[in-house]
Amino acid sequence: xxxxxxxxxxxxxxxxxxxxxxxxxxxxxxxxxxxxxxxxxxxxxxxxxxxxxxxxxxxxxxxxxxxxxxxxxxxxxxxxxxxxxxxxxxxxxxxxxxxxxxxxxxxxxxxxxxxxxxxxxxxxxxxxxxxxxxxxxxxxxxxxxxxxxxxxxxxxxxxxxxxxxxxxxxxxxxxxxxxxxxxxxxxxxxxxxxxxxxxxxxxxxxxxxxxxxxxxxxxxxxxxxxxxxxxxxxxxxxxxxxxxxxxxxxxxxxxxxxxxxxxxxxxxxxxxxxxxxxxxxxxxxxxxxxxxxxxxxxxxxxxxxxxxxxxxxxxxxxxxxxxxxxxxxxxxxxxxxxxxxxxxxxxxxxxxxxxxxxxxxxxxxxxxxxxxxxxxxxxxxxxxxxxxxxxxxxx
Numbered sequence: 001x002x003x004x005x006x007x008x009x010x011x012x013x014x015x016x017x018x019x020x021x022x023x024x025x026x027x028x029x030x031x032x033x034x035x036x037x038x039x040x041x042x043x044x045x046x047x048x049x050x051x052x053x054x055x056x057x058x059x060x061x062x063x064x065x066x067x068x069x070x071x072x073x074x075x076x077x078x079x080x081x082x083x084x085x086x087x088x089x090x091x092x093x094x095x096x097x098x099x100x101x102x103x104x105x106x107x108x109x110x111x112x113x114x115x116x117x118x119x120x121x122x123x124x125x126x127x128x129x130x131x132x133x134x135x136x137x138x139x140x141x142x143x144x145x146x147x148x149x150x151x152x153x154x155x156x157x158x159x160x161x162x163x164x165x166x167x168x169x170x171x172x173x174x175x176x177x178x179x180x181x182x183x184x185x186x187x188x189x190x191x192x193x194x195x196x197x198x199x200x201x202x203x204x205x206x207x208x209x210x211x212x213x214x215x216x217x218x219x220x221x222x223x224x225x226x227x228x229x230x231x232x233x234x235x236x237x238x239x240x241x242x243x244x245x246x247x248x249x250x251x252x253x254x255x256x257x258x259x260x261x262x263x264x265x266x267x268x269x270x271x272x273x274x275x276x277x278x279x280x281x282x283x284x285x286x287x288x289x290x291x292x293x294x295x296x297x298x299x300x301x302x303x304x305x306x307x308x309x310x311x312x313x314x315x316x317x318x319x320x321x322x323x324x325x326x327x328x329x330x331x332x333x334x335x336x337x338x339x340x341x342x343x344x345x346x347x348x349x350x351x352x353x354x355x356x357x358x359x360x361x362x363x364x365x366x367x368x369x370x371x372x373x374x375x376x377x378x379x380x381x382x383x384x385x386x387x388x389x390x391x392x393x394x395x
Contacts, residue, residue, distance in 0.1 A: 031181040032057050032195045034156045042090045048304070049151040050093075051158050052086050053178045055195070060111075062344065063104055064198055066176050068151065068160055069096065069304030071144040072118045074176065074200060076264060077309075078344045081109035093308050102308040113225045114264035115310070116342055117303045118143055118202070120219040121172060122319070125211035131325040133217055138210050140219075144302045146172065156180070157198075170207030176200055182348075188278035189269045189339055190242040192350055197343025203276070204336045214330045218338070220266075221294050221317040223306050227254035227263040230291055230316055237350055244280050246271050250288060251347045252318065267347040268340040272322045274333040284327050286338065289319040 032055040039045055040052050048068035055062040061084045065075040085105055092101035104110055121141040124133050146162035154175070161173040177199045185191050185199060193199055204216065222229040233251045240247055252266040275282040296313035299306060306313065322336050323329070330336060341347075 030057075030195055032062070032179075034178060034180055036153065036156060038151060038153060038158075040086060041088055044150070045090060045094055047094060048148055049160075050088070050305070051151055051153075051176070053156065053198075054086075055178060055180075056082055057195075058082070062196065064176075064178055065102070065305060065309075066151070066158060066160070067303075067305040068148040068162070069093075071120075071142075071302040072148070072160055072162075072174050073115055073303040073305040074198070074342055075113065075115040075305050075309060076198070076342055076344065077104045077113045078111045078262070078264075079104060079109040080111055081106065084109050088308075093304070096304040096307055099307065099309075099311040102305065110225075111262045112227060112264055112344060113309070114229065114342070114344075115223045115303070115306050116200075116266060117221040117223070117299060117306060117315075118174065118218065119221050119299070119302050119317070121204070122217040122219060123210060123214050124217075126213045126215045126323075126329065127211075129213070129325055131215060131321070131323055131327070133215070133319070133321055136211075141172075142302070143172070164207070167208070170205065172202070172204050172207070174200055174202050184242065185339065188243060188273065188283070189246065189271055191267070191269065191339055191341050192242075192348040193341055194343060194345075194348050196345050197341050197348070199339065199341050201337060201339045203338070204330075205276070206334050209331055209334075212329070212331060215321065215323045216330060216336060217319045217321040219317060219319050221299050221302075221315045222252070222266070222291075223299065223310055223313055223315045224254070224264065228314055228316060229253060229264065229266060230255040232288055232291060232318065235349065239350065242350065243269050243271065245283065249347075249350070252291070253347070262344075264342070264344050265347045266340055266342050268320075268338070272336050272338040274328065274335055276335060276337065278337070282333070284322060284336075285324045286320055286322045287324070288321075291316045291318050293317075 035054045037052045039050050051066040053064040059082055061079045061082055063077040063086055067073050087103045087105055089101040092098040123138045125136040147165050148162035152159045157177040159175045161171045163171050179193050179195055182194045229252045235249050237247050246269050249269050254263050270286050272284050272286045273282050274284055294315040294317040299313055299315040
C-alpha cells in the first residue's frame with residue numbers, strides 16, 4: 001500500500017511539473033527593439049512607398065522592407081551585426097532598372113535574405129462547383145498595375161491598399177505586423193509568431209466579380225539567396241484550440257537539410273475567412289499548388305524592391321486558392337481574408353497550450369486518485385486469513 005501511495009504521488013508531481021514547464025515555455029525570454037522608418041532618406045517618392053522596420057537583437061538584426069513600387073513585396077534580411085544599416089540610392093531605385101540600388105551594409109554580415117512578392121490575383125468561373133482553377137480563368141489582375149495608396153503606418157507595421165486602375169469599387173489590402181517577442185495573433189486564425197517573424201494579412205473587399213460563381217487564387221513568388229524557398233511541408237496537429245476545425249499548417253521552406261540557421265520560411269494555415277470579423281461559420285478552406293520556377297525577368301519587372309536588392313534572381317512561385325467544392329462563392333459576402341507569417345529560422349510549431357495540459361493533468365490526476373482510493377479500499381476491506389485449517393485431523 002505504501003508503495004502504491006508513493007507511486008501515485010510521483011505521478012501527480014510529474015503532472016504539476018509538466019504544467020509548470022509548458023506555462024514557462026509559452027513565455028518569450030527574447031525580445032527585439034523595433035524602429036520604423038518610412039522612405040528612409042526621401043519624402044513621398046513617386047510610384048510607391050518603402051517601409052523599413054529594423055528589429056535589433058543582442059548580436060543580430062532583422063531588416064523588414066515592405067514596398068509598393070510595383071507589386072507589393074516584403075524583403076526580410078537577417079544579419080549577424082547589431083549595427084547593420086539599409087542604404088537606398090533613390091534615383092536608381094526609382095528607375096527600377098539597376099541592381100544594388102538598395103543595399104544592406106556591411107554586406108558580409110548578411111546571413112540570409114528572402115523576398116515574398118504578391119504578384120497576381122487570379123479569378124475563375126466555377127460553373128460546375130468543382131473548385132478547379134485550371135479552366136474558365138479570367139485575365140489575371142497584375143498587382144504591379146494596381147493603383148496603390150500611400151502606406152498607412154500602424155504601430156510596428158503598416159497597411160497598404162490598392163485598387164484595379166480605373167475600377168469603380170473594391171480593394172486588395174495587406175497589413176504588415178512586426179513583433180518584439182513571441183506571441184499569437186488576436187483574431188483567427190491566431191497564428192503563432194516569434195520575435196524572428198512578421199505577419200501579413202491579405203484581404204479582398206468589394207472587388208466586383210466577373211461571374212456569379214467566382215473563386216479567387218493569389219499568386220506569390222519568392223526570391224532567396226543561398227537557401228531559396230522551394231517546397232511546402234504540411235504539418236498536422238491534434239489540437240485546434242486556436243483555429244477551430246483546422247488541424248494543419250503549411251510551411252514554405254528551403255529544400256536543404258540540416259540546421260535552420262541562415263534560412264527563412266513562410267507559414268500559413270489552410271483557411272480563409274469570408275467576413276472581416278472572422279467566425280467559424282465564415283471560414284473557408286484553401287489549398288496551395290506545388291512551388292514552380294518562375295521567369296526571372298517577369299519577377300524583376302513586377303517588383304521594384306526585388307530588382308533593387310538582388311543581382312541574380314531564381315524565383316519560385318505558388319498559387320493559394322480559396323474555397324473548395326461545395327463552399328460558398330466569393331459573391332456570397334464579397335470579402336476574403338488570408339494570413340501568413342514570414343520569418344527566419346524554423347517555423348513556430350503549435351503545441352498543447354497550458355490550458356489543455358492543465359485539463360489533461362486534472363483528468364489524469366483524477367484517474368490516479370481513483371486508483372489510489374480503490375487500492376486503499378481493497379486493502380482495508382480485505383479480511384485476515386483464517387489461521388485454522390479446513391481439515392480435521394484423523395484420529
